[in-house]
Amino acid sequence: GAGVSQSPRYKVAKRGQDVALRCDPISGHVSLFWYQQALGQGPEFLTYFQNEAQLDKSGLPSDRFFAERPEGSVSTLKIQRTQQEDSAVYLCASSLARRSYGYTFGSGTRLTVV
Amino acid sequence: GESVGLHLPTLSVQEGDNSIINCAYSNSASDYFIWYKQESGKGPQFIIDIRSNMDKRQGQRVTVLLNKTVKHLSLQIAATQPGDSAVYFCAEHRGGSEKLVFGKGTKLTVNP
Numbered sequence: 001g002a003g004v005s006q007s008p009r010y011k012v013a014k015r016g017q018d019v020a021l022r023c024d025p026i027s028g029h030v031s032l033f034w035y036q037q038a039l040g041q042g043p044e045f046l047t048y049f050q051n052e053a054q055l056d057k058s059g060l061p062s063d064r065f066f067a068e069r070p071e072g073s074v075s076t077l078k079i080q081r082t083q084q085e086d087s088a089v090y091l092c093a094s095s096l097a098r099r100s101y102g103y104t105f106g107s108g109t110r111l112t113v114v
Numbered sequence: 115g116e117s118v119g120l121h122l123p124t125l126s127v128q129e130g131d132n133s134i135i136n137c138a139y140s141n142s143a144s145d146y147f148i149w150y151k152q153e154s155g156k157g158p159q160f161i162i163d164i165r166s167n168m169d170k171r172q173g174q175r176v177t178v179l180l181n182k183t184v185k186h187l188s189l190q191i192a193a194t195q196p197g198d199s200a201v202y203f204c205a206e207h208r209g210g211s212e213k214l215v216f217g218k219g220t221k222l223t224v225n226p
Contacts, residue, residue: 101207
């Protein structure tokens with residue numbers, strides 16, 4: 001597609017529920033990033049893929065967070081046993097090449113844990 | 115800790131005025147800086163970037179200035195329009211990692 005597509009746009013989860021957030025990057029983009037954006041804050045890095053390889057997951061806040069990109073295109077961010085502090089907008093971004101940091105962001109998934 | 119901060123959380127200007135949004139960064143090893151614009155309900159949108167070996171870069175109606183001596187970055191928007199109303203973030207890239215570190219943002223409101 002023309003841009004980075006994320007689904008769902010909104011997700012309400014009960015505390016303790018598992019959720020899966022999907023990202024469809026721009027076709028052919030090598031690099032894919034996940035960021036978490038709390039209300040009124042700037043995005044914070046979660047994890048980075050180059051093709052199917054997860055090269056940096058230093059920003060994942062706990063072992064409840066897991067991301068994958070098995071075929072080097074679509075990526076899924078999974079959060080297990082959601083907690084209220086997981087409520088945020090989860091942004092996906094992609095770029096054509098390594099070390100190309102002006103990447104394109106999707107509109108995000110707003111997760112609300114109740 | 116990591117921090118890319120902003121001096122002012124909000125900025126209100128009149129349509130047609132020039133806007134200046136400031137950003138302080140903490141890591142002198144950062145080699146690349148980007149300004150993003152984020153409208154409500156949307157992801158950040160790339161505006162302009164600058165490498166650390168440059169002091170100034172101009173785009174269409176926007177200019178980014180980098181002062182490495184005081185670790186300060188600014189975004190100047192000429193002839194601000196209502197469509198410029200958004201939250202603006204500066205972000206820095208530090209060598210050795212692929213991630214960007216974002217500041218908290220400045221909300222720009224353009225009054226007609």
